[in-house]
Amino acid sequence: MENIIEVQSLAKLFANQTALEDVSFQIKKGETFGFLGPSGSGKTTTIKILTAQMAQTDGEAYVFGRPAHLLKDPAQRGRIGVLTDNSGLYERLSIYDNLKLYCGLYNVPHSRIDEVLEMVNLKEERKKVVSKLSKGMTQRVTLARAFLHKPDLLFLDEPTSALDPVNSRHIYRGLNQLKENGTTIFLTTHDMNEAELLCDRVAFLNKGKIQLIGPPKQLRKQYADNTISVELDNGQIEVLEKGDKGAQRMYQLMSENKVVSVNSNEPTLGDIFVEITGRKLS
Numbered sequence: 085m086e087n088i089i090e091v092q093s094l095a096k097l098f099a100n101q102t103a104l105e106d107v108s109f110q111i112k113k114g115e116t117f118g119f120l121g122p123s124g125s126g127k128t129t130t131i132k133i134l135t136a137q138m139a140q141t142d143g144e145a146y147v148f149g150r151p152a153h154l155l156k157d158p159a160q161r162g163r164i165g166v167l168t169d170n171s172g173l174y175e176r177l178s179i180y181d182n183l184k185l186y187c188g189l190y191n192v193p194h195s196r197i198d199e200v201l202e203m204v205n206l207k208e209e210r211k212k213v214v215s216k217l218s219k220g221m222t223q224r225v226t227l228a229r230a231f232l233h234k235p236d237l238l239f240l241d242e243p244t245s246a247l248d249p250v251n252s253r254h255i256y257r258g259l260n261q262l263k264e265n266g267t268t269i270f271l272t273t274h275d276m277n278e279a280e281l282l283c284d285r286v287a288f289l290n291k292g293k294i295q296l297i298g299p300p301k302q303l304r305k306q307y308a309d310n311t312i313s314v315e316l317d318n319g320q321i322e323v324l325e326k327g328d329k330g331a332q333r334m335y336q337l338m339s340e341n342k343v344v345s346v347n348s349n350e351p352t353l354g355d356i357f358v359e360i361t362g363r364k365l366s
């Protein structure tokens with residue numbers, strides 16, 4: 085399948101600080117790829133390089149099969165959507181009028197505005213002036229603007245950092261809708277649940293280096309220990325090793341009708357991150 089993004093041995097130095105070192109990955113068409121890492125690990129720097137806002141010090145970065153810096157070309161730029169913490173909205177205009185301006189810029193019919201406002205749960209607030217919006221609302225307008233023109237590739241830097249759980253879930257539905265329509269999504273987050281819910285694959289970034297890449301489910305299986313937890317009718321949890329000894333004990337508990345539930349002991353993505361890097365994600 086076609087690679088939408090290809091990054092090979094990417095490096096970025098700021099004065100005497102290494103922000104990225106030997107970073108390599110590919111993202112296929114239609115994939116949602118999560119870039120997970122603690123503050124300062126290099127997530128935003130990667131997005132800036134891939135969206136032609138910053139040049140790398142070394143290595144290759146290709147988007148749509150061409151060097152990323154060529155995204156400065158307006159025809160190519162229209163194929164991407166970018167959400168960063170710099171909102172770029174007109175404070176004195178309403179939500180609707182802001183999006184109308186961007187419709188003009190991208191040559192998109194105004195009918196699209198209600199579609200995107202629905203996706204970010206802001207249809208009722210469309211007449212509100214941007215200067216009077218909460219941080220979370222502003223984030224949702226910026227998100228709506230990022231996918232107003234149905235981009236082929238969407239870069240989302242911490243898309244739900246200012247949102248409550250209800251609005252986050254609303255956004256997840258919207259993003260899944262985009263995904264179903266074939267949009268490729270590059271997402272950075274500190275939020276492991278978000279990564280599990282949305283991403284086909286994740287990369288763990290720590291101090292500018294990729295430590296691990298894979299589908300969340302596969303990584304959890306790979307790092308699972310060799311045990312299962314059995315909840316007993318007296319409320320206790322018994323941890324059993326997989327194998328003959330565990331099977332015999334399980335047989336005994338089952339025949340005594342003491343088992344309430346059985347769970348595999350797979351780690352969360354957060355647990356794996358700590359195991360690999362010795363650091364917490366947030």
Ligand SMILES: Nc1ncnc2c1ncn2[C@@H]1O[C@H](COP(=O)(O)OP(=O)(O)OP(=O)(O)O)[C@@H](O)[C@H]1O
Nearest residue numbers: 098101102103121122123124125126127128129130
């Ligand atoms: N313009 C810059 N000048 C100098 N150093 C920078 C610049 N931009 C980023 N850095 C440094 O590069 C490193 C990576 O920063 P980056 O913003 O990419 O991290 P991040 O993972 O996005 O963090 P956060 O989750 O806090 O947004 C940090 O140490 C940061 O201080």
